[in-house]
Amino acid sequence: MGLLTEGSPLSWEQTKEHADHVREHGIIQFINLFHRLKDKTGDILKFGDEVEYVILKVDHKNKIARLSLRGGEILKKLNAKEQENPENVNSLWRPEYAAYMIEGTPGKPYGGLTAHFNIVEANMKCRREEVERFLEKDEILMCLTAFPRLGCPDFTWPICKPNPKDGASHSLFFPQNAIFQDHPRFVTLTRNIRKRRGEKVAINLPIFKDKNTLSPFTEDFSILGDDGESAKAALPDHVYLDAMGFGMGCCCLQLTFQSCCIEEARRLYDQLTPLxxxxxxxxxxxxxxxxxxxxxxxxxxxxxxSVDCRTKEERGIEPLKKNKFVIPKSRYDSVDSYLSNDSSKFNDIPLIYEEEIYQKLKQNNIDHLLSQHIAHLFIRDTVSLFSEKVNQNDEIDTDHFENIQSTNWQTMRFKPPPPNSNIGWRVEFRPCELQFSDFENAAVVCFIVMLTRVILSYQLDLVIPISKVDENLKNAQKRNAINTEKFWFRKYINLSSTMCSNLLKDPAFKNINFTPDDSEPVYIQMTINEIINGKEGEFPGLIPLLNSYLFSMEIDADTHCTIQQYLNLIKGKASGEIMTTASWMRNFVRNHSSYKFDSLVNDEINYDLLMKAYNIQTGQDSCPELLGQTLGKFSKTTDNIPSSLKKAYCPKQSC
Ligand code: ADP
Ligand code: MG
Ligand code: MG
Ligand code: MG
Ligand code: MG
Structure with missing residues (x-):
């Protein structure tokens, strides 16, 4: 999420009237910032993670876990420390969509030294402890991607009722009070997205058909106050959801990388896209x-x-009259084009944009690929505008640009340097879901960071047609995809280049041919196990590549040990030896004594599931099926972290 600009939100009608104004000035602002910063270079690798947490309120006596709506209150306390001493905090805290969420990042970004891999997990622990200090007795902080009973009756504490008639979302399930209230951005976005779309958002997820699941599975929404809109939108055999909160009220793990210059950022953006x-x-x-x-x-x-603000015309359901384009995707979706020349031959999705905007960018000396990327982002209308921000100085302000940029929620984000900072060109990696423990989340973070190092050092090429990435993204979400689906992936990743000569000596790769002959496609379908762990004689595998890269560097024993534990986790997930969090949750439900094989996750199952997850997260319960056999309880105590790092990233020593 972009900066939370202060001020009073305009009504949807006013916001709508300013759509072209925001677009016009947003483009000018981008052109200005581009020319101000395009030659910025010499920035070093830095990275940081963002973790979104939920606060649970647990009624142990009745075995009910609810979401506590105290996020705003707790955030104020967390932010007080930052305001006092911004340079010397373990972590930074920001609001998120729901009142039960908060987002935490490290106090400052990490650097490129391998030793920094030791601090990621320790900092996550510090963060957790900082919040825990402000929790009430029966509250707990969790890393949980989606609260299982989100939108069920009384899922919040305090209990709030939905507002299907007068709430911002008109939801039958998600109460207005579950939206973060201390800043108007979130309620405003919710209202405006519904108004722009012309109806409530509608999400239909295929239900998991268990032995006793109703067939067809349907629900009666009239008892919840449905005026017929939901009955019409809901599909049989699907779980129907009708609010922004069902999606934006989920939590995720994001990573931001600073590159040395704009070209490197563009390359990294492209290379991370297929991942x-x-x-x-x-x-x-x-x-x-x-x-x-x-x-x-x-x-x-x-x-x-949950944020699909496209009208019926834009979704192709009605002929175009008022709108300009049929738009195939929601503003929250996968990216549509690569940004660097080397990858551009794989831009095989037709890009929609306004010719006039594209030409304006081109005429201002912005190259084709970047011009089409920005013009494509700018097919979207603003969905939140604050009165104080309508008129801006386009020479220095970037709010109109950020307005559109930060409401294109895509798998990757290309982030220009913010104004008045010494921050460089960055890319953000946004698809990952959250695991329960800091150990697992740190493993995911470090794995991706290491991949970026290998990609850039060896100039690897992982790019495939972007339409194939889209196909992969659809398949990735299916039940147990990790073990059952095949994914398009690059077979020839440019390992023949001279950069990789020491990699090629690795005996692990001895039977692999690294140069395609012309008749062969450079990309094929592989299982995740083959992509991550390699396929004999065919593909080296990302982890063997990482290991080969790491072997060529001098790494101290502690760091090596940390890295190997992280890689083992990823390796184990890919090979199927370790379950995904999703499979583990599904399994837990299906083995619970009060589960009736009817797909229903009742309060008791929900409570037991979350308590178990909490115990795994705190290390009280070992869970080899999720964390792997070889792991100790937790990998990183602070004892073996160099004191200089400790001082820099956990200054308020508590962990
Ligand atoms: P957003 O929500 O827009 O993605 P946040 O400010 O919440 O942005 O998070 C930004 C992330 O970028 C944090 O993880 C932070 O540590 C990291 N970060 C901050 N400065 C830099 C930098 N110069 N280079 C790389 N990452 C950075
Ligand atoms: Mg982010
Ligand atoms: Mg966030
Ligand atoms: Mg953020
Ligand atoms: Mg979010």
């Missing part, structure tokens, strides 16, 4: 929505649908 579906399948953690087991394992399609 999005793969990492989504590996981190899959959300099989349950609104109290039902579904046939998917990930939040992505839910969140995509």
């Amino acid at each position: 999005c579906p793969i990492m989504l399948a590996i981190t899959a953690a959300s099989p349950i929505f609104r109290g039902y087991l579904t046939d998917i394992d990930c939040r992505w399609s839910v969140i995509s649908g």
Whole structure:
């Protein structure tokens, strides 16, 4: 999410009237910032993670876990420390969509030294402890991608009723009070997205058909106050959701990387794009929505649908009259084009944009690929505008640009340097779901960071046609995709280049041919196991490549040990030895004594599931099926972290 600009939100009608104004000035602002910053270079690798947490309120006596709506209150306390001493905090805290969420990042970004891999998990622990200090006795903080009973009756604490008639979303399930209230952005976005679309958002997830699931599975929404809109939108054999909160009220793990210059950022953006579906399948953690087991394992399609502000015309249901384009995707979806020349031959999705905007960018000396990327983002209307921000100085302000940029929620984000900072060009990796423990989340973070190092050092090429990435993203969300689906992936990843000569000596790769002959496609379909762990004689595998890369560097024993534990986790997930969080949750439900094999996750199952997850997260319960056999309880105590790092990233020593 972009900066939370202060001020008073305009009504939807006023916002709508300013759509072209925001677009016009947003483009000018981008042109200005581009020319101001295009030659910025010499920035070093930095990275940071963002973790979204939920606060649970647990009624142990009655075995009910609810979402506590105290996020705003807790956030104020967390932010007080930052305001006092911004340079010297363990972590930074920001609001998120729901009142039960908060987002935490490290106090400052990490650097490129391998030793920094030691601090990621320790900092996550510090963060958790900082919040825990402000929790009430029966509250707990969790990393949970989707609360299983989100939208079920009384799922919040305090209990709030939905507002189908007068709430911003008109939801039958998700109460207005579950939206973060201390800043008007979230309620405004919710209202405006519904108004722009012309009806409530509608999400239909295939239900997981168990032995006793109703067939066809249908629900009666009239008892919840449905005026017929939901009955019409809901599909049989699907779990129907009708609010932005079902998606934006999910949590995820994001990573931001600073590159040395704009070209490197563009390259990294392209190279990470094909990894999005793969990492989504590996981190899959959300099989349950609104109290039902579904046939998917990930939040992505839910969140995509939850902010789908396209009108019927734009969705292609009605002929175009008022709108300009039929738009194939929601503004929350996978990216549509690569940004660097080397990858551009794989831009095989027709890009929609306004010719006039594209030409304006081109005429201002912005190259074709970047011009079409920006013009494509700018097919969207603003869905939140604050009165104080309508008129801006386009020479220095970037709010109109950010307005559109930050409401294109895509798998990757290309982030220009913010104004008045010494921050460089960055890319953000956004598909991952959250795992329960800091150990697992740190493993995911470090794995991706290491991949970026190998990709850039060896100039690997992972790019495939972007339409194939889209196909992968759809398949990645299916139940147990990690073990059953095949994914398009690059077979020839440019390992023949001279950069990789020491890699090629690795005996692990001895039977692999690294140069395609002309008749062969450079990309094929592989299982995740083959992509991650390699396929004998065919593909080296990302982890063997990482290991080969790491072997060529001098790494101290502690760091090596940390890295190997992280890689073992990813390796184990890919090979099927370790379950995904989603599979583990589904399994837990289906083995619970009060589960009736009817797809229904009742309060008791929900409570037991979350308590078990909490115990795994705190290390009280070992869970080899999720964390692997070889792991100790937790890998990183602070004892073996160099004191200089400790001082930099956990200054308020508590962990
Ligand atoms: P957004 O929500 O827009 O993605 P946030 O400010 O919440 O942005 O998160 C930004 C992330 O980028 C954090 O993980 C932070 O540590 C990281 N970060 C901050 N500065 C840099 C930088 N110069 N290079 C790379 N990452 C950075
Ligand atoms: Mg982010
Ligand atoms: Mg966030
Ligand atoms: Mg953020
Ligand atoms: Mg979010």
